[in-house]
Structure formats: C-alpha cells, structure tokens
Amino acid sequence: MVVSRRQFFRFTLATASLFLPAPFAWVWAQSEGTMKLLKLPKIALVMGNSNYKGAPLANPANDARAMAAALKATGFDVTLRMDAGRSDMASAVQTYSTALASTKGVGLFYYAGHGVQLAWRNYMMPVDADINTIADIQNQGLEVNVLLAGITKAANAMNIIILDACRDNPFGDLKGIEQKGLSQMDAPESTLLAYATSPGNVASDGEGSNGLYTENLLREIKVPEAKVEDVFKRVRLSVRLKSKGAQIPWESTSLEEDFWFVPPRSLAIIAEEDVQRQRKEQQALLDKRLAQEAAERKRKQEEALRQAKLDAEQAERQRQQELAALEQKRIAEEAERKRNVELALKDAQRAAEEVERKRRQEQALREAKLAEEEAARRQREALAAIEKQRAQEEAERRRREEQALREARLAEEEAARRQREELAALEKRRLEEDLERKRRQSVVAAPDPAAEAERRFQQELAIWEKAKNSKGPQAFEDYLFRYPSGQFSELAQLRLDQELAQAGEKKVLIASSQGNPFTKGSSTADTNYKIGDSYTYRRLDIISRVEQGRYTEQVVQITDQAITFSGGTTIDLLGNSLRARDGRTYGDNQNSPLEFAVGKRWSTRFKVTSGGRTGEGEQEFRITRREQITVPAGTFNAFVVEGSGFARGTRPDGRPVDSRSTRWFAPEYSRRPVAAEDNRRAGSNIIALDRVELVSFNQS
Numbered sequence: 001m002v003v004s005r006r007q008f009f010r011f012t013l014a015t016a017s018l019f020l021p022a023p024f025a026w027v028w029a030q031s032e033g034t035m036k037l038l039k040l041p042k043i044a045l046v047m048g049n050s051n052y053k054g055a056p057l058a059n060p061a062n063d064a065r066a067m068a069a070a071l072k073a074t075g076f077d078v079t080l081r082m083d084a085g086r087s088d089m090a091s092a093v094q095t096y097s098t099a100l101a102s103t104k105g106v107g108l109f110y111y112a113g114h115g116v117q118l119a120w121r122n123y124m125m126p127v128d129a130d131i132n133t134i135a136d137i138q139n140q141g142l143e144v145n146v147l148l149a150g151i152t153k154a155a156n157a158m159n160i161i162i163l164d165a166c167r168d169n170p171f172g173d174l175k176g177i178e179q180k181g182l183s184q185m186d187a188p189e190s191t192l193l194a195y196a197t198s199p200g201n202v203a204s205d206g207e208g209s210n211g212l213y214t215e216n217l218l219r220e221i222k223v224p225e226a227k228v229e230d231v232f233k234r235v236r237l238s239v240r241l242k243s244k245g246a247q248i249p250w251e252s253t254s255l256e257e258d259f260w261f262v263p264p265r266s267l268a269i270i271a272e273e274d275v276q277r278q279r280k281e282q283q284a285l286l287d288k289r290l291a292q293e294a295a296e297r298k299r300k301q302e303e304a305l306r307q308a309k310l311d312a313e314q315a316e317r318q319r320q321q322e323l324a325a326l327e328q329k330r331i332a333e334e335a336e337r338k339r340n341v342e343l344a345l346k347d348a349q350r351a352a353e354e355v356e357r358k359r360r361q362e363q364a365l366r367e368a369k370l371a372e373e374e375a376a377r378r379q380r381e382a383l384a385a386i387e388k389q390r391a392q393e394e395a396e397r398r399r400r401e402e403q404a405l406r407e408a409r410l411a412e413e414e415a416a417r418r419q420r421e422e423l424a425a426l427e428k429r430r431l432e433e434d435l436e437r438k439r440r441q442s443v444v445a446a447p448d449p450a451a452e453a454e455r456r457f458q459q460e461l462a463i464w465e466k467a468k469n470s471k472g473p474q475a476f477e478d479y480l481f482r483y484p485s486g487q488f489s490e491l492a493q494l495r496l497d498q499e500l501a502q503a504g505e506k507k508v509l510i511a512s513s514q515g516n517p518f519t520k521g522s523s524t525a526d527t528n529y530k531i532g533d534s535y536t537y538r539r540l541d542i543i544s545r546v547e548q549g550r551y552t553e554q555v556v557q558i559t560d561q562a563i564t565f566s567g568g569t570t571i572d573l574l575g576n577s578l579r580a581r582d583g584r585t586y587g588d589n590q591n592s593p594l595e596f597a598v599g600k601r602w603s604t605r606f607k608v609t610s611g612g613r614t615g616e617g618e619q620e621f622r623i624t625r626r627e628q629i630t631v632p633a634g635t636f637n638a639f640v641v642e643g644s645g646f647a648r649g650t651r652p653d654g655r656p657v658d659s660r661s662t663r664w665f666a667p668e669y670s671r672r673p674v675a676a677e678d679n680r681r682a683g684s685n686i687i688a689l690d691r692v693e694l695v696s697f698n699q700s
Contacts, residue, residue, distance in 0.1 A: 033256060033257035034257045034258045034259070036157065036257075037106060037157060037158055037257055037258075037259050038260075038263055040103070040104070040105040040106050040157055041077065041103045041105035041106070042074075042075050042076040042077065042105055042106045042107075042108070043076065043077050043079075043096070043099050043100060043103060043105055043106070043107050043108070044068070044071045044076040044077065044078045044079070044107070044108040044109070044110065045078075045079050045081070045092055045093070045096040045107075045108075045109050045110070046064050046067050046068040046071065046078055046079070046080050046081070046110045047064060047080075047081045047082075047084060047089065047092065047110065047111045047112070047113070047124075048060040048061045048062075048063055048064020048065065048067075048080075048081075048082055048083070048111075048112045048113060049061075049082075049083055049084060049111075049112070049113030049114065049124075049125070049126065049127050050082075050083060050113065050127075051083045051127050052113075052114060052125070052127050052129075053127070053128075053130070055114065057113065057114065059112070059208075059209065059210055059211045059214075060112035060113045060164070060211070061082055061083065061112075062209045062210055063112040063164060063210050063211050063214040064080060064081075064082060064110070064112050065080070065082075066210060066214070066218055067110050067112075067214060067217075067218065068080040070218050070221055070222060071108065071110075071221075073222070074221065074222075074261045074262055076108060079092065079095075079096065083127045084126060084127065085126045085127060085128040086126040086128060086129070086140055086141075086142060088126075089124065089126050089142045090142055090146070093109075093142070093146060093147050093150060094150065096109065096150070097147075097150030097151060097153065097154050098154075100150075100151060100154035100156040100159075101153065101154035101155070101156065103156070104154075104155070104156045104157055105156055105157060106156070106157060106158045106159075106160075106259065107151060107154075107156055107158070107159045107160070108159070108160040108161075108162070109147060109151075109159070109160070109161045109162065110162045110164070111124050111162070111163055111164065111165055112164040112165070112211065112214060113125060113127075113164075113165055114165065115163060115165025115166060115181075115182055116137060116141065116177065116182075117177075117179055117181065117182050117183035118134065118137050118138065118177065120183045120515070120516045120517060120518055121143055121144070121145060121183065121518075122143070122144040122145075122163070122165075122182045122183050122185065123137055123138075123141030123142065123143055123144070124141060124142045124143075124144065124163075124165055125137075125140075125141050125142075125165075126140065126141070126142065128140075129141060134177070144161075144163070144185070145518075147161065148161075148185075148188055151188065151191070152188050152189075157190065158190050158191070158255065158257070158259060159188070159190065159191040159192070160191070160192045160194070160228065160259075161187075161191060161192070161193045161194065162194045162217070163182065163193075163194065163195050163196065164196040164203070164211055164213050164214055165182060165195075165196070166181045166182050166195060166196050166197045166201065166202050166203045179200050179511055180200065180201065180202050181195075181197065181198075181199060181200050181201045181202045181203075181511070182195055182199055182200075183199055183200075183511075183513075183516060183518065183519075184199035184200075184250075184252075184510065184511070184513045184516060184518070184519045184521070184522065185252065185518045185519055186252050186254075186518065186519045186520055186598060186599070187251075187252040187253055187254045187599060188254065189254055190254060190255060190256065191253070191254055191255070192228060192229070192232070192251060192252075192253045192254075192255055193251065193252045193253070194232055194249065194250070194251045195249060195250045195251070196211070196212075196213035196214075196239075196247070196249055197213070197239075197247045197248060197249060197250065197508070198248050198249070198250040198508055198509070198510045198511075199250060199510050199511050199513070200509075200510060200511020200512075201247070201248075201508045201510075201511070203247050204243070204246075204247060212239055212242060212243060212247060213235065213239055213247070213249055216234075216235045216238040216239055216242075217231075217232075217235050220232075220234050220235050220238075221261040221262075222261070222262065223262065224262045224264070224265075225260060225262065225263070225264045226260065226261070226262070227258050227259065227260060227485065228255070228258070228259040228260065228261065229251075229253060229255065229484075229485060230484040230485050231261065232249065232251050233480070233484035233485065233489075234480075234481055234484050235249055236248060236249040236250075236251070237477065237480055237481065237484070240507075241477065244505055244506075245500065245505040245506055245507035245508060246506070246508060247508065248507065248508055250510065252519075252597060252598075252599060253599045253600070253601075254598075254599040255599075280429070283425075287418070287422060290418065291415075291418075294411055294414065294415050294418075297407075297411055298408060298411050301404050301407050301408050301411065302404075302408075304400070304404050305400075305401060305404045305405075308397055308400040308401055308404065309397075309401075311397065312393070312394070312397040315390070315393045315397075316390075319386060319389070319390050322386055323383075323386060326379065326382055326383070326386075330375065330379055333375055334375070337368065337371055337372065337375070341364060341365075341368045344360075344364045345361060345364060457487065457605060460483055460486055460487060460488070461487070463478075463479055463482065463483075464479060464486075464487075464488040464491075464492070464588070467479045467492065467495075468488075468491070468492075468495065468588070471499075472499055472503075473496055473499035473500050473503065476492045476493075476495050476496040476499060477496060479492045480492050480493065480496065485602065485603075487590070487603065487604055487605045487606075488588055488590060488604075489590070489602070490574060490590040490592075490593050490594045490602060491572070491574070491576075491588060491590055493594050493595075494525075494527070494573060494574060494594050497594075510522060520597075520598045520625070520626040521597075521626070522595065522596060522597040523595070523596045523597075523639070523667045523668055524594065524595050524596070524667065525573075525574050525575070525592065525593065525594050525595070525596070525667050525671075526667050526668075526671045527573040527574065527671075528671075528700075529555055529558055529563050529573070529671060529699075530555065530558075530699065530700035531555055531556070531557075531558060532554065532555060532698075532700070533554070533555040533671070533697075533698065533699040533700060534552055534553065534554040534555070534697065534698045534699075535552070535553050535554075535670070535672045535694060535696075535697045535699075536550060536551070536552040536553075536694070536695040536696045536697065537550065537551055537552075537553075537692045537693060537694055537695060538550045538632065538692065538693055538695050539551070539690055539691070539692050540690070540691045540692070540693065541689075541690075541691075542677060542679075542689050542690060542691045543689075545691070548690075550695065551567070551581070552566070553565035553566060553567065553569055553672075554566045561573060562578060567581060568581070569581050572588075574590065574592045574593070574594060575591075575592040575671065575672060575673070576588075576589050576590060576591050576592050577589070577591070583610070584608060584609065584610045585608070585609045586606055586607065586608050586609075586617075587606045587607035587608070588606060589604045589605075589606035589617075589619075590602060590604045591604060591619060591621065591643065592641075592663075592665075593621070593623070593641075596623060596639045596665060596667055597623060597639075598623050598624070598625060598626055598639070599622075599623065600622070600623045601620070601621060601622040601623075602620075602621055603618070603619065603620045603621070604617075604618070604619050604621075605617070605618045605619075608647055608650055609650075610650040611650070611652075613649060613650050613651070613652070614649065614650075615647055615648050615649025615650040616647065616648060616649060617645060617646065617647035617648075617659075618645045618646060618647075619643050619644070619645035619659070620643065620644055620645055621641055621642070621643040622641070622642055622643075623639050623640065623641050624640050624641075624642050625640050626638065626639050626640065627640055627664075629664050629674060629675055631674055631675050631693040631694050631695070632693060632694070632695040632696070633670075633674065633693075633694040633695055633696050633697060634669075636664070636666035636669060636670075636674050637666065638664035638665055638666045638674055638675075639664070639665045639666070639667075640662065640663075640664055641661075641662070641663045641664075641665060642660075642661070642662050643659075643660065643661045643662075643663075644659070644660045644661075645658075645659055646658050646659065647659065651682055653682070655682045655683055656682070657680050657681070657682050657687060658680070658681050658682075659678070659679065659680045659681075660679045661676065661677065661678050661679065662676070662677045663675070663676040663677075664676070670694065670697055670699070671699060672694070672697065673694070674693070674694045675691070675692065675693045675694065676691070676692050677690070677691045678690050678691075
C-alpha cells in the first residue's frame with residue numbers, strides 16, 4: 001500500500017490518540033506539520049491607506065484597524081501602518097520579511113487601499129502617490145512581487161497574503177491601463193494569496209464602516225475551529241451572495257497543512273503543552289550550561305589559589321637564596337678586610353718607629369672599625385630591602401588568596417541561590433502538572449475516533465441528500481457555509497451556480513491570464529454537454545505504452561444532473577463517474593472539481609458497488625501543476641490532478657483496494673480528461689494499471 005505523508009502522520013497520531021482524554025482524541029487526523037504551525041510565533045503586518053489626495057477611500061483605515069484588533073485577539077503579533085507613503089510601506093515590508101526570516105513562524109500580510117495592475121504586475125498605491133502617467137505607477141507604487149520576494153527569501157513556515165486592493169480604480173482613465181483590478185498571481189510555496197474580488201475586477205468600498213470583503217472576513221476569522229481555507233471559502237460565498245455576483249473573492253493556495261485562526265481547544269492545549277515542554281527542555285539545557293560554567297569558574301578559582309601558593313613558595317625560596325648569597329658575600333668581605341688589616345699592620349711595623357707603629361696601628365684599627373661599621377650598615381640596608389620586598393610579596397599573596405576565597409564564596413552562594421530557584425520552579429511545575437493530571441482524569445473517556453468520523457460523515461451526508469433534492473439556492477448555501485471543504489462541496493457549488501444563474505445572478509468572471517508570466521492560470525469545468533458529443537480514447541499498457549484497445553463514448557442522454565454515454569457509462573455534469581464501463585456504480589462523489597487552479601485540494605467519500613458488493617471509497621486530490629501533454633488528439637496545456645485513497649468492501653476476499661491516479665484536464669478545450677493513469681492494488685495484487693489517452697473528440 002502506498003501511503004501519503006499526510007496519511008502516515010494521521011496513522012501515527014491515531015495510535016497516540018488511544019492514550020489521550022476526550023478533548024484530544026481527534027488529533028489523529030492532524031499531520032505533524034499542522035501541529036508544528038500551532039506552536040510557531042504568528043506575525044502580521046496590517047496596512048490601511050484611505051487618505052489619498054485625489055481619490056480618498058472611506059473604509060481601508062477602518063478595515064485595517066479592525067483587522068489588526070482581530071488578529072491580535074487570535075494571537076498574532078501585529079504591526080499596523082496607516083496612510084503610509086511609499087518609503088514607509090517599503091520599510092514596513094522589509095522589516096516584516098526580516099522578522100519572518102528570524103522567527104520562521106506564520107506570517108500574515110493584509111493591505112486595504114487602492115491597487116492597480118500594469119503589465120501583469122500588481123501595485124499597492126501609497127497615499128503620497130501622484131499618478132499622471134504609466135511610469136508613475138511603476139515608480140511610486142509598491143509592487144506586490146517585492147513582498148513575495150521577501151517572504152520567499154524568509155523561507156518561513158506559512159504565509160497568508162490578503163489584498164483588499166481592488167477598490168474602485170482611481171486610474172481608470174489613464175491611458176495604458178488595459179485591465180482593471182488586480183492581475184492573477186499564483187501563491188508562492190506554503191502561501192495562501194487572497195484577493196477581495198476576482199482578478200480583473202474591482203470591489204466596492206462598502207456601505208458601512210468596513211468594506212464588504214473585510215466585513216465578512218472579520219466575522220469568519222473569529223469562528224472557532226474554522227480552517228483557514230474554509231474561512232476564505234465562507235467569505236467568498238457571503239460576498240458573492242451579498243453583491244449578487246458582482247464581487248466574488250478569489251484565492252490561490254499552495255498550503256500543505258491545515259491552519260486555524262482560532263484552533264480547536266484540544267489542539268491548542270496539546271500545542272501549548274508541547275511549547276511548555278520545549279521551554280522546560282531549553283531551561284534544563286540552560287541550567288546545565290550554567291552549572292557547567294559555575295563548575296569551570298570554581299575550577300579556575302581553585303587553580304588560581306594553587307598558583308598563588310606556588311608563587312609565594314617560589315618567592316620565599318628566592319628570598320632565602322638571596323640572604324644566603326649576602327651572607328657569603330659578607331664573610332668573604334670580612335676575610336678580605338682582616339687580611340688587609342694584617343697587611344697594614346705589618347707595613348706599619350716595618351715602616352715606622354714603635355710610636356709611629358702604634359699610631360698607625362691605632363689609625364688602622366679606627367679605619368678597620370669604620371669599614372666594619374660601613375659593611376654592617378650596608379648589610380642592614382640590604383636585609384631591610386629584602387624584608388620589605390618579602391613583606392610586600394606576602395601581602396600580595398594574602399590579597400590574592402582572600403580575593404579567590406571571596407569569589408569562591410560568591411560562586412557557592414550563586415549556586416545555592418540557583419538551586420533554591422530551581423527547586424521552587426520544579427515544585428511549581430509539579431503542582432501545575434498535578435493539577436493538569438487531575439483535570440484530565442476528570443474528563444470523560446474519549447469516543448472512538450473512527451466512530452466519531454463516521455458519525456460526522458453520516459451527518460454531512462444526510463444534509464447533502466436533503467439539499468440536492470431541494471429547489472432554490474438556500475439549501476446549497478447552507479451546506480457550503482457548514483461544509484466549505486466538505487465531501488460534496490464541489491457538487492454543491494455547481495448546484496448553487498445553477499440556482500443563482502436561474503435566479504438572475506450576473507456573476508463576474510476572472511479576466512483572462514493568457515500571457516501572464518506570474519500564474520499557471522485557472523479554469524472552470526465546462527458542463528454544457530450536448531447530445532452527440534463524442535470522445536474516443538485508447539487504452540495503453542502503462543509500462544510498455546503498447547495500445548490495448550480503443551473505445552468511443554457518445555452522449556446519448558442528458559438530464560439536469562447526469563450525462564449518459566453509449567455503452568452505459570454515466571457521469572454527473574462535472575465528469576464524476578456514476579456508472580463505469582465495467583459496471584461499477586458510484587454514489588455522489590467529486591473526483592473532478594468545478595474549478596481548476598494549481599494548488600487546489602479536495603477530498604471525497606462515496607459508496608461504490610462492484611460485483612454485487614457495496615463498499616465505500618475515500619480519495620484525496622490535489623492539482624499539482626500545469627504541463628504540456630501530447631496525446632493523439634493534440635497537445636494541451638493541462639492541469640494535472642493527482643489522487644490517492646482506497647476502497648473497502650468491494651472484493652470477495654475483503655481486502656481494501658488502494659488507488660493512485662493521475663489525470664490531465666484541459667477544460668478550455670475538452671469537457672472530458674485528455675489522459676488518465678489508474679493504479680489500483682489489493683495488497684500485492686495489481687487490479688488495474690492502465691493509461692488512457694484522448695484520440696479524438698467532437699463536442700458542440
């Protein structure tokens with residue numbers, strides 16, 4: 001079985017959920033990336049420009065203030081810029097991008113004010129802009145691509161960009177502006193890009209204190225447990241209904257994970273606990289590092305004491321050596337003095353009379369005495385100098401020892417203080433954990449996640465069954481408000497479009513993006529089948545690409561909701577199978593979407609009957625890219641839809657069937673897929689490994 005990354009994390013968390021109390025049981029459905037987003041910092045830059053010189057707007061300032069307050073209430077760190085000039089806008093965007101690069105968190109950028117497109121590029125207009133020529137737009141406006149480049153470089157986890165910048169165009173008469181509103185752009189990686197109205201159209205500034213788009217957005221982001229893509233889908237529906245189709249918001253998404261402005265309490269608690277756990281681990285690492293630093297400091301102090309003691313001992317040895325040298329010198333001088341005295345006496349005796357001899361002898365004795373006294377004086381001075389030096393060195397040694405002792409005592413006191421604080425923190429955490437454990441123990445046992453998921457699906461299915469058999473738009477509006485990303489939301493959107501069109505809605509359309517280098521484009525499924533439309537396919541071996549056969553499907557019957565082909569194949573208006581060529585039948589499903597855009601994702605769950613056995617299938621789909629594909633019918637710039645899932649209950653052996661599929665759609669040219677690959681397996685057994693390609697088609 002091939003398991004997607006999302007399915008793998010769901011399985012992993014499902015196992016862990018068996019040990020969780022009730023509020024945490026459904027966390028099994030969330031991926032690791034989703035949980036990570038809940039723990040990251042959230043940063044927002046909100047800008048509102050109203051005070052334009054020539055074309056002031058009433059509501060952007062109100063919208064920005066209200067949006068900033070709403071985002072702060074949901075945990076965003078918000079920077080608000082009002083009536084900004086170009087330099088202020090550019091500086092704010094740069095600071096915002098730098099913050100995202102630093103934190104790697106969740107970013108949200110909101111802009112309300114005038115905006116204009118030029119040569120497929122979108123510009124937000126500062127309040128100090130003075131636009132007289134096309135060049136003024138480029139020189140004075142702030143290009144949205146500058147923002148996109150900043151967040152791309154930041155490489156943070158996720159971004160939401162909201163541009164309520166399609167207000168009534170103040171430059172509509174300026175020559176060279178070929179399109180009104182904003183130009184279509186694809187969202188960068190891990191980003192949701194939202195416009196107040198579809199590309200190539202303008203939005204009303206609103207009749208109340210807020211613009212129509214932001215008024216609804218402010219309401220929806222406060223709804224608890226609403227996923228971010230569901231928030232914008234509800235806003236789109238509300239604005240469309242309120243404006244009677246004159247304003248339809250638009251989004252491009254490349255998000256891989258779910259995000260909530262107000263997350264489910266159970267997930268928020270788990271995320272907060274994980275954050276606290278990480279903080280504890282970081283604190284433990286910090287405490288360990290501080291302890292190691294304290295130990296190293298103490299080691300150095302002890303080393304300094306040992307070195308001071310060694311230095312003192314060395315100084316004492318040197319002093320003793322110097323004293324010994326002085327003593328030897330004194331003895332030598334004394335011997336030399338005596339020898340000199342003796343020689344003097346002998347000379348005196350030989351050179352003079354006895355009297356003279358005596359006189360000289362007395363004189364010599366006096367001189368000898370003076371010399372002896374001088375030597376003694378010098379020795380005393382030398383000894384005094386040595387003693388003074390020794391006293392100074394001893395005083396310095398004692399000072400160093402006392403300093404080392406003081407530092408050691410301070411280090412011990414600091415260690416004791418930190419230990420007391422750590423013990424107090426541990427006791428506080430123990431009490432908090434004990435309270436949390438008691439709180440959890442008081443929670444009722446968790447329901448089975450599978451049973452809860454089944455209950456929710458059956459509830460949604462009952463609402464859909466009731467809605468699809470009703471007349472008028474109300475039931476489909478109610479379903480889509482409740483399940484904007486539901487198992488039947490594509491079908492419900494188609495039915496709502498039909499009902500609103502019958503009621504007279506004149507829905508605005510997305511401007512053509514042909515030639516636009518910033519988007520892969522978007523398209524809507526063509527449901528306008530006619531009797532006689534035909535599509536011929538060839539079936540190939542997926543490995544060898546050897547043709548295995550051909551078949552033609554021709555429309556023979558059309559009802560309000562189904563198309564029947566020759567041979568018995570039946571589909572709904574979106575192209576979803578109701579009866580396959582091999583006889584399998586399906587309940588309502590949405591394997592094919594109503595709208596095509598790269599990044600779009602959806603899911604479906606449905607009944608399937610095969611060989612007299614009825615089971616059910618589940619599939620997840622994503623439009624991964626747009627690429628050129630060549631088949632016998634021609635070369636097409638196709639949307640690539642990749643799907644994965646399973647079916648159970650349809651095989652005699654009871655084994656589930658795992659399936660992966662890739663389909664290529666070119667709705668601007670063919671109502672049916674231009675190619676498809678189907679890989680279905682039951683364990684190691686291959687059930688289907690086929691590729692079909694459109695050979696030719698004929699449609700009205």
